[in-house]
Amino acid sequence: MPRAGGLYFESHGPADSPALILSSGLGGSADYWAPNLPALAERNRVVVYDHRGTGRSDRSLPPRLRVGDMAQDVLTVMDAAAVESASLIGHAAGGAIGLSLALLAPRRIERLVAINAWAAPDPHFARCFEARLALLKACGVGAFVRAQPIFLYPSRWSSANHARLEAEEAVLIKHFPGVESLQARVAALLAFDIEARLVEIAVPVxxxxxxxxxxxxxxxxxxLARGLPDATLMRMTGGHACNIAEAESFDQIxxxxxxxxxTEGVS
Structure with missing residues (x-):
């Protein structure tokens, strides 16, 4: 598969179709989008990539990593994939990356989808990140990965998909990005604050x-909906990773x- 500037990426779907860039959350892996790829790639050229510092991409990160650096990486992938402009779909951290990119290079982003994302730090998710990092430091990678479904999925879904989560656990441990990399990525997400600039984002979101x-x-x-000029807010269930737990509903929306x-706008 192709690489650009140390970033691993894949293209799926018809090459002459509208382009979609998919950017995952804290884990950073292109594989996160596997449940949604078949539906999206039917009518779109879908580009997925591993964030820098994760997966099959270069594991080294710039000093004092910022979400703006992650947005610049999307431009690197787009250039390598010969995508002049695209719609970007971002989950959590990927949503923050998309918002940052809409400010950095507005002509490259046609539309933006932000799933369970944010424009500024929130006390609750800051507490969650702190607890997860404390677990990682005190108990190691295995405990961190095993606890991850608690934050990502509703309890009913986790119980029903226990075998799947058990199988994924070994893979996630094997490809874990490393403690320092994860700490740097969390620090960048907690420092991200563009709430005062939301009015500058003109693309539909x-x-x-x-x-x-x-x-x-x-x-x-x-x-986000209150601050963005052109926002449509849709509500789902399915927990933090609702595009996985409720993949069919997500794909329909x-x-x-x-x-x-x-077109109903903010709900």
Missing amino acids: LLIAAEDDALVPPSCSER LSAWLAGAL
Whole structure:
């Protein structure tokens, strides 16, 4: 698969179709989007990538990593994939990256989808990040990975998908980005604050907020909706990783919005 500037990426779907860039959350892996790829790649050219410092991408990070650096990496991938402009779909950290990119290079972003994202630090998710890092430092990678579903999925979904989560656990441990890398990525996310600049983001933005998200409160999406000039706020269930736990509902909402069928604005 191709690489650009140390970044691993993949392209799926018809090459002459509208381009979608998918950016995952804290884990940073392109594989996060596997449940959504089949539906999205039917009518779109979908580009997924591993964030710098994670997965198959270069594991070294710049000093004092910022979300703006992560947004610049998206431009690197777009240039290498010969994508002049695209719609960007970002989950959590990926949503922050998309918002940053809409400020950094507005002509490259046609539309933005931000799933359980935020524009400024929130006390609840800061507490969650602190607890997860403390678990990592005190108990190691295995305990950190084993606890991850508690933050990502509703308890009913985790129970019903226990075997799947058990199988994924070994893979996540094997490809863990490292303690220092994870700390740097969390620090960048906690420092991200563009709330005062939301009015500058002119592209249409679909905000998807899971009411049962245990990590990022829906109020973060509500604050985004109030600050963005052109926002559509849709609510789901399915926890923080609602695009996985409720993949069919997510794909329907996303397809309708990309086709222009969701126009009711902020709910």
